[in-house]
Amino acid sequence: VPEMGRISDPSDHEERRGMNKHPEPITIYGGGSWGTTLALLLGRRGFEVALWDRDPAQRARLANDRENRSFLPGMVFPPSIHVLSEAEVPAPSGRLVVLAVPSHGLRWLMQELVRGGEHLWIVATKGLEEGTTLTMSQVVRQVAGEGAGPIVVLAGPSLAREVAEEKPAAVLAASLEADPAILVQRTFATDYFRVYTSNDPMGVELGTSLKNVIALAAGIADGLGLGQNARGALLTRGLAEISRLGEAMGARPETFVGLAGVGDLVTTCTSPLSRNHTLGEALGRGEPLAGAMERIGMVVEGVRTTRAVCELAAKVKLEMPIAQQVYRILFEEVPPAVALRELMTRPLRAE
Amino acid sequence: VPEMGRISDPSDHEERRGMNKHPEPITIYGGGSWGTTLALLLGRRGFEVALWDRDPAQRARLANDRENRSFLPGMVFPPSIHVLSEAEVPAPSGRLVVLAVPSHGLRWLMQELVRGGEHLWIVATKGLEEGTTLTMSQVVRQVAGEGAGPIVVLAGPSLAREVAEEKPAAVLAASLEADPAILVQRTFATDYFRVYTSNDPMGVELGTSLKNVIALAAGIADGLGLGQNARGALLTRGLAEISRLGEAMGARPETFVGLAGVGDLVTTCTSPLSRNHTLGEALGRGEPLAGAMERIGMVVEGVRTTRAVCELAAKVKLEMPIAQQVYRILFEEVPPAVALRELMTRPLRAE
Numbered sequence: 018v019p020e021m022g023r024i025s026d027p028s029d030h031e032e033r034r035g036m037n038k039h040p041e042p043i044t045i046y047g048g049g050s051w052g053t054t055l056a057l058l059l060g061r062r063g064f065e066v067a068l069w070d071r072d073p074a075q076r077a078r079l080a081n082d083r084e085n086r087s088f089l090p091g092m093v094f095p096p097s098i099h100v101l102s103e104a105e106v107p108a109p110s111g112r113l114v115v116l117a118v119p120s121h122g123l124r125w126l127m128q129e130l131v132r133g134g135e136h137l138w139i140v141a142t143k144g145l146e147e148g149t150t151l152t153m154s155q156v157v158r159q160v161a162g163e164g165a166g167p168i169v170v171l172a173g174p175s176l177a178r179e180v181a182e183e184k185p186a187a188v189l190a191a192s193l194e195a196d197p198a199i200l201v202q203r204t205f206a207t208d209y210f211r212v213y214t215s216n217d218p219m220g221v222e223l224g225t226s227l228k229n230v231i232a233l234a235a236g237i238a239d240g241l242g243l244g245q246n247a248r249g250a251l252l253t254r255g256l257a258e259i260s261r262l263g264e265a266m267g268a269r270p271e272t273f274v275g276l277a278g279v280g281d282l283v284t285t286c287t288s289p290l291s292r293n294h295t296l297g298e299a300l301g302r303g304e305p306l307a308g309a310m311e312r313i314g315m316v317v318e319g320v321r322t323t324r325a326v327c328e329l330a331a332k333v334k335l336e337m338p339i340a341q342q343v344y345r346i347l348f349e350e351v352p353p354a355v356a357l358r359e360l361m362t363r364p365l366r367a368e
Numbered sequence: 369v370p371e372m373g374r375i376s377d378p379s380d381h382e383e384r385r386g387m388n389k390h391p392e393p394i395t396i397y398g399g400g401s402w403g404t405t406l407a408l409l410l411g412r413r414g415f416e417v418a419l420w421d422r423d424p425a426q427r428a429r430l431a432n433d434r435e436n437r438s439f440l441p442g443m444v445f446p447p448s449i450h451v452l453s454e455a456e457v458p459a460p461s462g463r464l465v466v467l468a469v470p471s472h473g474l475r476w477l478m479q480e481l482v483r484g485g486e487h488l489w490i491v492a493t494k495g496l497e498e499g500t501t502l503t504m505s506q507v508v509r510q511v512a513g514e515g516a517g518p519i520v521v522l523a524g525p526s527l528a529r530e531v532a533e534e535k536p537a538a539v540l541a542a543s544l545e546a547d548p549a550i551l552v553q554r555t556f557a558t559d560y561f562r563v564y565t566s567n568d569p570m571g572v573e574l575g576t577s578l579k580n581v582i583a584l585a586a587g588i589a590d591g592l593g594l595g596q597n598a599r600g601a602l603l604t605r606g607l608a609e610i611s612r613l614g615e616a617m618g619a620r621p622e623t624f625v626g627l628a629g630v631g632d633l634v635t636t637c638t639s640p641l642s643r644n645h646t647l648g649e650a651l652g653r654g655e656p657l658a659g660a661m662e663r664i665g666m667v668v669e670g671v672r673t674t675r676a677v678c679e680l681a682a683k684v685k686l687e688m689p690i691a692q693q694v695y696r697i698l699f700e701e702v703p704p705a706v707a708l709r710e711l712m713t714r715p716l717r718a719e
Contacts, residue, residue, distance in 0.1 A: 180597065187601040245639040246525050249630075250537065253630045274607060274624075279607055279630060280600040283599065283638070
């Protein structure tokens, strides 16, 4: 099956900035750091972007400051970004809809949006839903139904600040259907933000969501001062753990050695810009969870994902030792040193 | 074939420090940072260790200082470490021989040692031999012949200083024969230095040697300030490049998602303790090669490995874009920014 896993080349489709004279407007829901970054990227490319956030105070700040001062200070909005002021969820103004809200807000948002008809849903939110253990694109499909249009997952190693600063990155547009993935690729790809298509949305979502759990673990190890040999071993076993779950869920193993696996894991687990890593580090140094989360002041998706992935692992009867030890540290007050020691001295079953 | 790729559990065999009352003496050739670290590890476990270095000045310093002041200051030798003062290569004093000399010195050393009869050769040197493009264990086998005893490769994410400081690490003892690998595991494993066996020495050697080339590339990217998204993408493609070569050489693909692939890549490419990464960073910032190498003052294996791996890739007719761009930067005076730009904008064929 030679087409399986084929990654198309963005240079086939790539459009340079300024080539979009009359592009379709795009609506972005979620004015956090990633939603704002995607708005900047599209706005700079000449798209008309409508940006809406659920929080009235955040909407007002984005509209007045013409930048996201809390997360991306100094990144001024081009005139093509329109901050919507509606209190109720506004209907999308074009076919393309970017979903960039926190994972726990996606179901509610979709329930509001689904009345607006058919769209191409671009899922930029990572995580698993607690309780249902669904991926974000599964939540979209469940709420919107089959007739509501195609879904494309946009994910990969892409720390928001670096993308906003136009540093090079390579990400994936993953969909079960080829054409919508190519459209998303054409819409977002620039010479610094390279978008490759993938036909494994489940693998891409699991890899890029679960890496946040491993990033918490890597941060904890760093906070404990275990060193970089330990971090290398931990990431290796984290990747194996993610791949095993992926296999159980029908994802393709190749996805996890690609950008959505190894790539995102490396970027997230070694970056001071990753809030999951930062939170883990604080926990490893002995800071209590509540205080550390308040200090970071952003949604730390890995915390929710840890809970959801442990639920999912129980459902599919899979051992996920790293996720389970992170869970014990987060929710059962097990001291990080104890949990990590159990991990590091645990027999390695197979590579 | 369920036994393929099985990694045995060190807790089956592990011996705690001090349990070796009358262990066999072990001879270590090479008093650099890794050779010294292995001497410290074995000496602290109670083994009688004979340590020899080819350089008379280094031999004298090790003997007088009872520590390796240049690379591991403050790590005092236990009395069980005996620094040999012979000018000629001394014959090994026990069955176990650790080879920890720079890659370009291994053939010469083996030619001297091979007269000493049968041994268990523990290959701790990484790299490919220039000209022959052989791995280090292949060099040992070629010089020593089939009757000279088994060969075990000891490798994995193991920055020397961290191991000397007894921080946790997990590495591989890889051999075509099971018993010698288990003996090496028993000899080296402690509760902080965990040794797993592998039956894929070729994969382990290629992974842990070629990662130095990718570490140079990652360092160059960091020196250019490309950011962590770029580093994640680069490591992903570096891993794919190593795996393709491994496959062509008969290694097992699973090895490259394990400690000798992902693990060592992550540790080496993100550590300020890695000299390959440090050299790359200097080159990325615009420092000339000769000056940067002199400043680092240690053998930077990745430089030789880059040359050898490009020879090997040509032999087996394989494209290795990252290695080839690193080669151009090192040996053809191509500016790092030009070479890296070519890499980052190159079409990604497949994941």
